[in-house]
Amino acid sequence: MAAVASPPAPVHVDPFWIEALSSPWAKLLALVWGAIWGSFANVVIYRLPRGMSVVSPGSRCGHCGTPLGVVDNVPLLSYLVLRGRCRHCKQPYGVRYVVVEAMAAALSMSLYLADVVVPLMQGEGIGLATYALDFLFAWALLVVTFVDLDVWIIPDAVVLPTAAVGVVVGAFFPDVLGRPLVPSLVAGVGAYAVFYAIRWFYLRFRGIEGLGLGDAKLLFMIAVYLGPAGVLWTIGAGAMQGVLVSVPLLLSGRELANTALEEVHGDDPELGHEDPDAGVTGRRVPFGPFLALAALEFLYFEPFIRAWAHRFLGVAW
Numbered sequence: 614m615a616a617v618a619s620p621p622a623p624v625h626v627d628p629f630w631i632e633a634l635s636s637p638w639a640k641l642l643a644l645v646w647g648a649i650w651g652s653f654a655n656v657v658i659y660r661l662p663r664g665m666s667v668v669s670p671g672s673r674c675g676h677c678g679t680p681l682g683v684v685d686n687v688p689l690l691s692y693l694v695l696r697g698r699c700r701h702c703k704q705p706y707g708v709r710y711v712v713v714e715a716m717a718a719a720l721s722m723s724l725y726l727a728d729v730v731v732p733l734m735q736g737e738g739i740g741l742a743t744y745a746l747d748f749l750f751a752w753a754l755l756v757v758t759f760v761d762l763d764v765w766i767i768p769d770a771v772v773l774p775t776a777a778v779g780v781v782v783g784a785f786f787p788d789v790l791g792r793p794l795v796p797s798l799v800a801g802v803g804a805y806a807v808f809y810a811i812r813w814f815y816l817r818f819r820g821i822e823g824l825g826l827g828d829a830k831l832l833f834m835i836a837v838y839l840g841p842a843g844v845l846w847t848i849g850a851g852a853m854q855g856v857l858v859s860v861p862l863l864l865s866g867r868e869l870a871n872t873a874l875e876e877v878h879g880d881d882p883e884l885g886h887e888d889p890d891a892g893v894t895g896r897r898v899p900f901g902p903f904l905a906l907a908a909l910e911f912l913y914f915e916p917f918i919r920a921w922a923h924r925f926l927g928v929a930w
């Protein structure tokens with residue numbers, strides 16, 4: 614969503630396109646489009662950490678291995694029709710698959726409304742490119758969140774290409790993201806450096822990985838899309854929300870994420886050994902999901918966050 618207020622000269626858009634792009638059908642299409650990408654997100658979340666191709670083979674039932682037909686693989690609908698069970702072996706699919714699809718669908722439609730429909734109504738032209746970039750960004754955050762919860766890795770294969778697309782678009786079409794590229798890049802490199810330094814200190818003096826390098830790369834990606842204020846909000850709000858959510862969970866002995874690290878990594882010394890007493894400062898809580906959540910908050914509520922920061926922190930950024 615554009616942050617830099619453009620001069621309010623109305624852009625002429627053919628009434629046909631205004632009608633078509635703001636019709637209920639267009640909004641439904643945005644919802645379906647999001648659900649399809651949510652379905653693909655499930656494939657990426659499962660296969661990427663396991664080194665499997667995200668293209669082939671097609672999806673299979675995780676229990677009996679039966680390949681899913683086209684009818685069994687319609688995002689959202691198949692889950693509802695089959696009541697979350699395999700047609701063949703009747704074993705339940707994880708509810709998370711449909712949650713991820715629903716989240717992607719909701720992200721797509723809400724960003725479509727914010728980036729395309731609202732600007733059209735306000736005479737600001739067609740924001741389809743902004744929608745495409747914002748949805749790519751939100752989709753990447755969704756994938757990162759669930760991969761980090763599963764295997765404690767923030768996948769370069771998602772973060773780096775997404776960041777690269779943002780840099781290229783920011784360089785040639787700065788209006789699409791509505792942010793000047795240079796401050797975003799400076800903020801991204803700065804955030805990366807700070808996280809790299811924190812990680813170095815942890816490894817050097819405590820022998821554990823307090824933060825992953827993946828978190829640093831994720832912050833660089835976030836800075837490209839949200840700019841300096843966005844990355845500051847993401848670090849601050851992400852850390853606060855991380856503490857708020859994880860302290861009660863840790864105190865009650867519940868796990869926020871998959872902590873059976875050796876299942877996935879073997880005994881990779883990079884990740885440190887399993888230490889039941891490591892607490893919040895050790896690798897007991899993944900940071901990626903909280904960074905992703907805070908970044909989404911800024912993407913959706915930037916004007917409110919800026920107004921709040923101005924009023925209560927005295928910061929006009």
Ligand SMILES: [Zn+2]
Nearest residue numbers: 674677699702
């Ligand atoms: Zn089955």
